[in-house]
Amino acid sequence: MIFDPHNFAQNKNRYSISFNQYINHILTSRHDKLSEEKINILNDLFGDLHKHNEYSAYYDLIGIEKRVNTLKGDEPDTTKNTRTLNKMFDETIKQNIIYFYQLLDLIYRINPNMKLTLLLIPRYYEAQQSTKKLYEPWKAFFYSIINNANKEYPFQFLDLKDCEVSRDKLCFQDTSHLNYYGAVRFTNLLKSHLFKTI
Structure with a gap:
């Protein structure tokens, strides 16, 4: 390690x-x-x-x-733990952007014809909604990084955070993690998106 x-x-x-x-x-x-x-x-x-x-x-x-658990609606509300959303760690962000570009550069040097898909996976919809306002500036910032990188590198970006799976509590073992049933549904959904690009 x-x-x-x-x-x-x-x-x-x-x-x-x-x-x-x-x-x-x-x-x-x-x-x-x-x-x-x-x-x-x-x-x-x-x-x-x-x-x-x-x-x-x-x-x-x-x-x-735990992988077969489903949300019941009485889970503790962990969405209130948002203290990190109010802080900007500039040095860490700069470093991560550099690493992101270095990784993209390495991938396309190894194989210029690589089909690369970057993916945002869902959390449970109601949990996402409760912190939506706090995430808005971060989302805009994140998208600007992705869009700028996409001008240089030909990857596909899929934001599936609001897909139909995210709204079905039977798909989640907790508000942030898919259970087995949700993983199968999400995999099939992802497969349908990926096959459109092949």
């Missing part, structure tokens, strides 16, 4: 802790919610379940039991 310090040194809340100390703290405390007995049982039953991928540091990946 590779850990990138990114702008860690500029973080005003980091006090005197180093990046390596912070990573060590995360790695040693990731099982804090589980007792030693439960960790041993999990290890005995499943071994190194995630050894084939990069998620070995995470013990609480979503299992099938």
Whole structure:
């Protein structure tokens, strides 16, 4: 697993802790919610379940039991957690735009005929509506970045945030994540869009 310090040194809340100390703290405390007995049982039953991928540091990946959940309407309203929407981290945004262009450049140098589709996937419609006003300036800014890049690189951009799947609560395990049924419906919808461009 590779850990990138990114702008860690500029973080005003980091006090005197180093990046390596912070990573060590995360790695040693990731099982804090589980007792030693439960960790041993999990290890005995499943071994190194995630050894084939990069998620070995995470013990609480979503299992099938959550993937078949559906929204019931009484979930806690997490859409009010909007403090990051009111902040603009200019340096991080500039860096991410540079990385975006570098990635596009690399893709089209490897294969100038690459058919590339960038995609915005849906959240549950009612959750989107409750923060719509706060997202409007961000959306305009995001679209300007996409449109400017699209003048230089021939990718397709699909905004499917307001597709029919987004309005069906049976498609979501929570307000931000599709369940299995929603994933199948969304995959079929996406496939129909992609086949139009081939």
